[in-house]
Amino acid sequence: MNDIPADDAPRPGFWKRLTQGLTRTASSLSTGITDLFTKRKLDAGTLEDLEDILIRADLGVETSARIAEAVGKGRYEKDIDPEEVRSLVAAEIEAVLKPIATPLVFTTDTKPFVLLMVGVNGSGKTTTIGKLAATLRDEGKKVVLAAGDTFRAAAIEQLKVWADRTGATIVSREPGADAAGVAFDGLAKARADGADVLIIDTAGRLQNRAELMAELEKVVRVIKKQDPAAPHAVVLTLDATVGQNALSQVEAFRRVAGVTGLVMTKLDGTARGGILVAIAAKHGLPVHLIGVGEGIDDLQPFAARDFARAIVGLDS
Numbered sequence: 001m002n003d004i005p006a007d008d009a010p011r012p013g014f015w016k017r018l019t020q021g022l023t024r025t026a027s028s029l030s031t032g033i034t035d036l037f038t039k040r041k042l043d044a045g046t047l048e049d050l051e052d053i054l055i056r057a058d059l060g061v062e063t064s065a066r067i068a069e070a071v072g073k074g075r076y077e078k079d080i081d082p083e084e085v086r087s088l089v090a091a092e093i094e095a096v097l098k099p100i101a102t103p104l105v106f107t108t109d110t111k112p113f114v115l116l117m118v119g120v121n122g123s124g125k126t127t128t129i130g131k132l133a134a135t136l137r138d139e140g141k142k143v144v145l146a147a148g149d150t151f152r153a154a155a156i157e158q159l160k161v162w163a164d165r166t167g168a169t170i171v172s173r174e175p176g177a178d179a180a181g182v183a184f185d186g187l188a189k190a191r192a193d194g195a196d197v198l199i200i201d202t203a204g205r206l207q208n209r210a211e212l213m214a215e216l217e218k219v220v221r222v223i224k225k226q227d228p229a230a231p232h233a234v235v236l237t238l239d240a241t242v243g244q245n246a247l248s249q250v251e252a253f254r255r256v257a258g259v260t261g262l263v264m265t266k267l268d269g270t271a272r273g274g275i276l277v278a279i280a281a282k283h284g285l286p287v288h289l290i291g292v293g294e295g296i297d298d299l300q301p302f303a304a305r306d307f308a309r310a311i312v313g314l315d316s
């Protein structure tokens with residue numbers, strides 16, 4: 001990311017940041033539910049409209065239908081207030097998200113733990129790497145960053161800034177160099193230094209999919225030469241504002257790089273934050289962190305209950 005906030009910048013609490021970040025999705029869902037259930041009995045028609053509201057927030061057709069059905073169960077022809085509907089919807093969403101809300105755990109039999117970061121350009125990879133490097137530093141871990149997005153000089157520079165800021169060691173080559181070579185050097189350096197974690201950045205030019213695929217596959221192959229168990233985690237960053245396209249990104253990167261977990265950024269930039277629920281329902285991949293704003297503190301651990309309540313506009 002370009003603007004690195006000062007350490008002493010004000011940091012509103014976790015819940016406040018989350019709800020502020022999810023305002024657009026929350027107001028669309030919350031207003032929709034209020035309008036729908038004020039002075040109307042629950043029947044097939046209202047449930048269909050509820051399903052539409054959920055689909056419009058990108059929760060996915062199947063999940064939306066299931067949630068509407070659960071809301072309707074035993075409540076036909078009864079008065080139901082919007083707050084109760086919000087609670088029911090949140091509980092259903094939480095049930096989908098609970099199994100996949102998993103922190104990224106950096107443990108392995110042998111050091112270093114190798115984390116490969118993948119995702120299209122601009123999806124928040126660099127921000128995520130910075131956040132992870134800072135967290136690991138705070139835990140007293142020794143970190144090496146490998147600047148594997150050799151396609152853009154700016155990507156290498158941004159990573160250097162994060163290395164300086166977090167005290168991590170950086171391994172890079174000149175722009176245009178072989179990405180797999182950088183990954184190989186990074187792992188060699190991390191081993192030589194006895195580092196705990198190696199984080200490898202990669203390029204994300206989806207417009208040239210075949211080339212990207214070949215490059216990522218080569219990176220993985222080269223890492224495995226030094227440690228057959230590596231990479232120990234492959235984390236995909238997704239920009240929530242791309243909507244349904246995020247689903248096809250998950251599919252593409254799963255095929256190529258064997259994604260083990262997700263980070264979803266820019267949930268503050270969309271009224272369709274339900275996409276995270278759709279991805280959870282479809283792929284069941286762990287979600288480690290979510291981004292709800294521009295700052296590094298806006299990238300937060302993902303908590304199922306908090307997210308589920310925040311996106312329908314409920315209090316914590």
Ligand SMILES: Nc1nc2c(ncn2[C@@H]2O[C@H](COP(=O)(O)OP(=O)(O)OP(=O)(O)O)[C@@H](O)[C@H]2O)c(=O)[nH]1
Nearest residue numbers: 001121122123124125126127265266291292293294
């Ligand atoms: N609003 C908002 N902006 C974000 C969020 N996460 C990242 N950004 C911004 O998105 C832009 C891209 O983030 P980067 O971390 O640089 O993404 P990247 O995938 O490394 O992108 P490249 O460096 O272009 O490859 C930056 O301007 C970030 O500040 C978020 O959760 N919300």
